[in-house]
Amino acid sequence: MTVTLTNKKWTLSARPETSVSKEHFNLETETVRELVDGEFLVKNQYLAFEPAQRGWLNDVRSYLPPVAIGEVMRSGAAGEVIASKHSDYQVGDLVQGSFGWQEYAISDGTGLFPVTKIPAGIPISYPLHIFGLTGLTAYFGLLDLGLPKAGETVLISGAAGATGSTVGQIAKLLGCRVIGIAGGEAKCQWLIDELGYDAVIDYKSDSVGERLQELCKNSVDLFFDNVGGEILDHALVNMANNGRIVLCGGISSGYQVKELPPGPKNYMQLVIRRCHMEGFIVLDYVDRYPEAREQLMQWVDEGKILVKEHILEGIEQCPEALAGLFSGQNFGKQLVKI
Ligand code: NAP
Numbered sequence: 001m002t003v004t005l006t007n008k009k010w011t012l013s014a015r016p017e018t019s020v021s022k023e024h025f026n027l028e029t030e031t032v033r034e035l036v037d038g039e040f041l042v043k044n045q046y047l048a049f050e051p052a053q054r055g056w057l058n059d060v061r062s063y064l065p066p067v068a069i070g071e072v073m074r075s076g077a078a079g080e081v082i083a084s085k086h087s088d089y090q091v092g093d094l095v096q097g098s099f100g101w102q103e104y105a106i107s108d109g110t111g112l113f114p115v116t117k118i119p120a121g122i123p124i125s126y127p128l129h130i131f132g133l134t135g136l137t138a139y140f141g142l143l144d145l146g147l148p149k150a151g152e153t154v155l156i157s158g159a160a161g162a163t164g165s166t167v168g169q170i171a172k173l174l175g176c177r178v179i180g181i182a183g184g185e186a187k188c189q190w191l192i193d194e195l196g197y198d199a200v201i202d203y204k205s206d207s208v209g210e211r212l213q214e215l216c217k218n219s220v221d222l223f224f225d226n227v228g229g230e231i232l233d234h235a236l237v238n239m240a241n242n243g244r245i246v247l248c249g250g251i252s253s254g255y256q257v258k259e260l261p262p263g264p265k266n267y268m269q270l271v272i273r274r275c276h277m278e279g280f281i282v283l284d285y286v287d288r289y290p291e292a293r294e295q296l297m298q299w300v301d302e303g304k305i306l307v308k309e310h311i312l313e314g315i316e317q318c319p320e321a322l323a324g325l326f327s328g329q330n331f332g333k334q335l336v337k338i
Contacts, residue, residue, distance in 0.1 A: 005032040008315050009102035010073045012057065017258045019326065020054050022319040025073060025101075032104050040084035042095060042105045048076040048128035049321045049334035055255040063281050064112060072100035073318065076113065076132065078124050079105070094118040096127045101318045103338055122297070129162050129333035130300060130307045131293050137248060137282040138166035139292040144285075145246045145278050146222045150175030153216050155235055157203075158226030158251060160187035162308075162333035165195060167224050169305045172196050176222075179215055181208065181231060183328045190331075194306060203231065212238045227252045229261050236266035239273050247279035254326055308332030 006029055013026045035041060056074055059066050067074050077099035081089050086109060089095065097115035099105035109115045118127050129135060141163075148154055154171040158164040159180025168191065171178045180191045181201045188200040201211040212220075212234055221243050223235045228250030235245070253261045270277055285292070299305040310330040312321050314337075321336050323329075 005104060006030070007032050007102055007104040009100065010315070010318050012067050012069055012071055012073055014069070015057055015059060016054075016256065018256050019254060020057065020319070020323050024057070025319050027316065033106070035083060035085045035106065037085050038108050039106050040081050040086045040089040040109075042077075042079040042097070042099055042107060043082045044077045044079040044099055044103055044105060044338050046078045046125045046128055047099075047101060047315075047318065047321075047336040047338065048078075048132070049318075049325060049330075049336070050075075050133070051249060051251050051255060051325050053322055054326070058255070058257045060257055063283065072102055074098060074112070075101055075318075076128050077105065078118060078128050089115075089117075094124055096132070101315065103315055125309060125333075125335055126300075126307070128335065129309070130166065130305065131296055133282055134162045134333060135166055135296045136285065136289055136292050138163050138170060139296060140282060140285045140288070141246050141248050141280055142167045142170055142222075142224060145280055146224060146244055148174050148176050148222050151177070152221035153177045153179065153219050153240070154222045154224065155179045155181070155212075155216065155220045155238075156224045156226070157181045157231045157235070158249070159197070159200070160191055160331070161226060162330075163248065164224070164226050165191070165308065165332075166305065168197055169195055170299075171222075173299070173304055179220075181227070187328075187331060190308075208234045209237075222246070224248060225250075229253065232264050233266045236264060236269040239269055239275050241273050241275075243273060243275045245270075245275060245277040247277060251326065309335055311335045311337050313337050 010025045014024050016024045078096040081093040098111050098113040154176045156164050160182035168178045178197045179199045180197045183204045188202045191197040191200050199215050219240050220238050223245045226249045229252035310332040
C-alpha cells in the first residue's frame with residue numbers, strides 16, 4: 001500500500017524592502033510526489049535560521065543567487081531518509097542539506113549545499129550549527145583571519161549569538177582576554193558566568209563608546225564583528241597598533257538594501273594604527289571543513305565549548321524565527337523543530 005503524504009512548505013511571495021515578516025511568504029500544502037530513480041525523501045526534523053537568509057531575499061549580486069519568488073525558502077535542515085531510490089542513501093539515514101522551510105524534501109544529494117550524512121552519536125541538530133556553518137564560521141574567521149595569540153584582547157560583537165559565542169569560547173581556549181558586546185542583561189550574564197568572558201558590554205543599556213574606553217582603550221588586538229554600523233565605529237577607535245578586524249557580518253543593517261547604512265566614519269584609524277580589516281565567506285573553506293569539524297567535535301566532547309539552542313516548534317513558526325534574529329529574540333542557535 002502506498003501512503004500519501006502531505007507536505008507543508010513556505011514559499012517566497014514578495015521581496016521585503018525593509019524588515020522581513022510573515023507577509024513575505026505563503027504557507028502552501030501539497031501532496032508529496034513519487035520518487036524517481038536517483039532521488040530520496042527526507043522528513044525534516046530541524047530547520048536552521050541564519051541572518052544571511054534575509055540577505056538571500058534581496059535581488060542583488062551576492063555570493064549566492066537570491067531565492068526566487070515562488071521558490072521554497074532556502075535553509076539548512078536535518079532529518080531522516082524515509083524513502084529512497086538512491087543507492088547512496090538508505091531509509092533510516094540521518095542527513096542534512098539545504099532542504100528548505102518544509103516538512104518533507106525530495107533530494108538527489110546535490111545542490112547549493114550538498115547533502116551529508118549525520119554521524120551517529122551526535123545530536124541531529126548539531127550539524128546545523130556548532131558542527132555546521134555556524135561553528136565553521138567561528139573557527140575559520142577567528143583562527144585564519146583573526147590570528148589570535150595568547151594574552152591578546154579579543155573584542156566580539158553579536159557575542160551571545162550562535163557564531164559570536166563560539167568565537168569567544170575558542171578565543172578563551174587560546175588564552176585571550178575576551179570582551180563581548182551583546183544585547184540585554186541575561187545574555188551578558190551568561191557570557192560571564194557560563195562562557196568565562198572577561199568583560200561584557202550591553203549595547204542596549206550601556207554607552208558602548210564609554211565602556212570600550214574603560215575596558216580596552218586603544219588595546220583591541222582583534223575585533224570579530226558580526227554587527228557593523230556604530231559598533232564597528234566604536235571599535236575602530238580602540239584598536240591597538242597592528243590590530244585585525246574580521247568582518248563576519250553586519251546584522252545592524254538588517255541586511256536590507258533599500259536604505260544602506262553609512263560607511264564607518266572612523267576608518268582612517270586603520271591607517272593610523274596599521275590595522276588590517278578583512279571580510280570572508282565560510283563557504284570558501286569547504287576543503288578544510290573536515291579538519292575544523294574534528295576540532296570542534298573534540299572541544300564539544302571535552303566540554304570546552306558549550307552549545308545553546310533556541311527552539312521554536314512547528315513549521316508555522318519559520319517567518320517569526322527568521323525575523324527574531326534581527327531583534328535578538330534568539331538566545332542561542334535559532335532552530336525550528338518540526
Ligand atoms: P546569531 O548571532 O545567533 O543571531 C543574531 C544576533 O544578532 C541576535 O541574537 C542579536 O543579538 C544580534 N543583533 C540583531 N540585530 C542587532 C543590531 N541591530 N545590533 C546589534 N546586534 C544585533 O546569528 P548567527 O547565525 O550566529 O550570525 C551572526 C553573524 O554572523 C551575522 O552577522 C551573520 O550574518 C554572520 N555570519 C557570517 C558568515 C560568513 O560566512 N561571513 C556565516 C554565518 C554567519 P543581541 O540580543 O545581542 O542583540
